[in-house]
Amino acid sequence: MKPSLAKGTRDFTSLEVSRRKYIINILQKNFELFGFQPLETPSFENLSTLTGKYGEEGDRLIFKILNSSINEAKDEKKTQMMNDFQKALDKPFSSENITDKALRYDLTVPFARFVAMNHGKLTFPYKRYQIQPVWRADRPQKGRFREFYQCDADVVGSESLWQEVELVQLYLKSFAELKVSVTIHINNRKILSGLAEYAGITDKLIDFTVALDKLDKIGKDGVVKELLERNISQESIDKLDFLFTQSNDALENLLQLKEKFAGNEIGLKGVEELEFVITQSLNVGVDIQNLVFDITLARGLDYYTGAIFEVKADEAQMGSIGGGGRYDNLTEVFGVKNVPGIGISFGLDRIYLVMEELNLFPEDATSNVEYLFANFGGEETIEALKLIIQLRQKGISAELYPESAKINKQFTYAEKKGIKNLVFLGEEEIKNGNVTFKNLKAGEQKTVSLEEFLG
Template sequence: MEKPQLPSGTRDFSPQMMLRRKYILSIMENVFKLHGFGAIETPALENLKTLQGKYGDEGDQLLFKVLNSGDFLSKANDTFLTEKNSKSLTPQIADRGLRYDLTVPLARFVVMNRDKISFPFKRYQLQPVWRADRPQKGRYREFWQCDIDVVGANSVVSEAELVEMYQEVFAKLDLGISIRINHRGILDAFLPVLGSIENWNAFMVIIDKADKIGEDGVANELENRGLSHSIDAWKWLCSTQKLGNYNQIMDALNQYAPIQNESLKKGMNEISAVFDFVGNTSNLQLDLTLARGLSYYTGCVFEVAVNDNRMPEDYKIGSIGGGGRYDNLTGIFGLKDVSGVGVSFGLDRIYDNLEAANLFPTTLSDASTLLICALDESSLGYAIDISRNLRSNGIANEVYPGAAKLKKQLDYANAKGFAYAAIIGSTEKEENKVSLKNMISGDQELVNVSDILNKISNE
């Protein structure tokens, strides 16, 4: 016999888990709509051409590719086949792949539908994405992203709005967070210090590890990678992190001679505008070491982490949201000068955090109000009549399928969390009544069918 098994990194969701996922989703969707965002959906499958080259080399390796239909090997190059050269062979046998995120499909969507869209285009999208990553806690191969993007406007009003939307969603979920913000312009200002774009890239990758390996760890690694000339800049960055507030960091930026250039000025102006527009900046922090991996960001970048003292001490998974501004993404698909900014909520990690801190409302339930229990086959028709009648009055209810033993039916009622059971046997049927039992108190009384509605809604 074949043992049932799921592909690595994928999960089933039970009814209880779905209740909780929908709880999170509905809060987000509600906030998104209040800000005037509209929903779109795009296919799970995209052409590989659309996806490749947008996420850097690391990202490309994590794309799930889908084999072409039919006799896909017949068109493959003989040399690649005999050499078993997967890298060269893949483009010949796989034209499509599963989407890696929702931002690149959005860019494709915007370009393809530019005649129907009025800009600025504010859309939200709640859909799964796939990454061929090694699964771990908080890290799945299929997971949901909840994206909000504003395309076709370059004002930082949008950045500020997105920050506030993060705040609103997590306030409603009652989860404490901190939002880190930085600007690519500020990071680009370090280019003269590093000397070359290669050095700059290496520098960004290394400083991104700061919270793991510490200040000295980063300094050592810079030394090892031949970037010792950048250690002063790193030490300076660290000193800004110790400054308490945003104004002090901005002052420090103004006074640090090696990076005074246009790029810095642009970045600082935009950051300062965001801080001005956001109503409550208590959980918003300017963090000059925030780099973020995705190669398409050009302006502000964001990252959201849980910051809640109800979380278990040892519970740590990565960020639960992130995003930024991208000026050139639609350009790849032939639509120039369209700027976009967007952020993503990681549904699965938000779920994991809420569960770990026990922050889901206890009232979440999809149980029906009433279970109708027939004691004999001849009462089933009567039970179904009552059920239909109550349902048309908006009372969620169900008839237990079949005249099973009452014990079994009540066990089911308990397991599923019914508030009431209506017990029906020959006596009740003849008198046109039901024995209405309150499943919490255990009280039971014989009531007329017409009184069930009142009884249930009054208590």
């Protein structure tokens, strides 16, 4: 059978792994600079932990795990269970006889589950970062995979809007170090609730936000069509038409909202929170060009309750490369109340594609071996290995060509592997206490003393 990859998954070459580590190292460094601590959770959770947290469309994308008991069932019962399983795949909640576990869809819900289980042991506000893979039964396309990494930073146990301001700083500092020019789009779910109240569709809030969140993909006409299909009246849609003609001035748009939200308590609260985050971000030095109030930004996750973020690369067509928001009620579904939270995520795979497209990876982002020692056989091999050990003790990468082969073959190996220097430690060099090496990129060869080489 010809080997193949499962759809939406990838192998990573040494070059790709090194570049991904380059991104992760910058993110991890900044997470820790901002006071976040590392956490890891299992790759799969109880299905009940995940379902009902991501909205109607998100629940459909959860990878469910077939119970092992199905394989142990007898033929007739096994057939029935398999048929039930096929039906269960399309349902947000499935029979526990068929599947009661699923691969994690994101890192936020497992984090909320962790907080609920350990809230008596944690010091609040609790700040954690998490860098792990997640899985979604999505349609694979450019920048969208079924298995991918998320890099999250969350704070729980604080209602302070300064957390939002800090997370804006974390985004901008990290992307500046990656040399990716970005714009942070920001909105507030309370504003979306206010809009639903203003249009008389409070009972259709989820339908409204799910459709609105697709604006950048299907355009105004597509959103209007979907709203009608979700039984939202034309009259209500007409009242919301101003959403599609916003100016570039965030404060002007907020002022317009204040007028429309007269007497609308939740909408006005959202405007007030958003004004604070934008104003204070500007006060601490954020460039107004980097932060945009996007009234149509919805992010289709039911658990957001306040600020919502989406980060887009300025110089590449890639959709969002980061996003997040406030989720003050998330731990309540696990029986723990009054644990407000906010978090953001960096899309590692999309960031990689943007950096690759824009040629932003530095040369030293690749982990190449510094020295390859030519293998001459006999005593020379022993002396080469002794010198390699000394280099490794100094933190310098080095390896010995495994066989005493023709020198051209060893040259070819070094060049194909991207090794920087080929070292010749032959009988003459050993006798004189010297080392000869050739820089393969520059084509320069020189002989130096052993002491100078180890320098």
